[in-house]
Amino acid sequence: MNLQIPLPTGFDFQECVNAHGWKSLAPFTWDADLKILSRVEQFAGQAPKLVRMSSSGSALIVEIDGTVPEVAARRLVERMLQLDIAMGDFHDYCKETDKLKHVPNSCQGRMLRSPTLYEDVLKVISTTNTTWAQTKAMVSRLVDNFGLPLLSDPSLRTFPTPEQLASVSFDDFAAKARMGYRSASVHKTATDIAEGRLDLESWSDPSIPSDDLYKRLLSLPGIGPYAASCLLIYLGRYHRVNVDSWARTLVGKEMGRKVTDKEVHEFFEPYGKWRALVYHFYPWRKDDDA
DNA sequence: TTCCAGGGGTAGA
DNA sequence: TCTACCCATGGA
Known part of the structure; x- marks a missing residue:
């Protein structure tokens, strides 16, 4: 169709x-x-x-x-x-902001998400304290080991549901996923959802205050300030910058010295509720893949 | 070998 | 609130 x-x-x-x-x-x-x-x-x-x-x-x-x-x-x-x-309000803001006029001109601002917040949570956990190559490998192992195959091409699979991950023992999961210490967070999140203790998809409700949503995300295992801030962006909340090693590098260059996370937050503070998007679409880029 | 990568959790100050 | 340390994995 x-x-x-x-x-x-x-x-x-x-x-x-x-x-x-x-x-x-x-x-x-x-x-x-x-x-x-x-x-x-x-x-x-x-x-x-x-x-x-x-x-x-x-x-x-x-x-x-x-x-x-x-x-x-x-x-x-x-x-x-x-x-x-x-995105209208953000584009209007960019039109009036130096260095951001390319954003509305290029129709930037939205980012590809997974079909569920659950999948985005697992993927963000897979980005923490590792290389991008390893992130891709970890996520591929989740799909290859636990997803359902496409009949016409079994090399292609679905992203595993919480129930599919919860149906295997932790030891079996960890051995196949090879996600290091992240395995515990990933398997627990999937199990909590499958067993009805966690309803992540209800967190997409726009009526939840952004600060409350941030605290909820921080309560998830393996999700700290960086990961929670990434997930906020996917949920359309941009008030917190996802401070990662690249943000520290960029702001450090601007200030000519090594900077703390707090200083990175202060650097973006003038951009108000658009902080995270400004960081992401600022005319400085890390590479062409991420 | 040693270090460390798009950090997180925890203990101790 | 801040710092120091450890955490599995795998590439450099």
């Missing part, structure tokens, strides 16, 4: 996909030549299906093998591409 979804003003499909490294994490695959984003997804008990996304003019084109519930397909794409998050 094919869907054509009208794109909001100020949205650019490629800018969204390339805004950070998520396109390189399984089960996403990004064809940079054809500009097609794909992943295997399971809809309501059906066999896994390949979902392909691209853009044409002012519409997003979604192609899915076979037939799936249209409402579910639209909801899936909306979350992944942050179509439910308005």
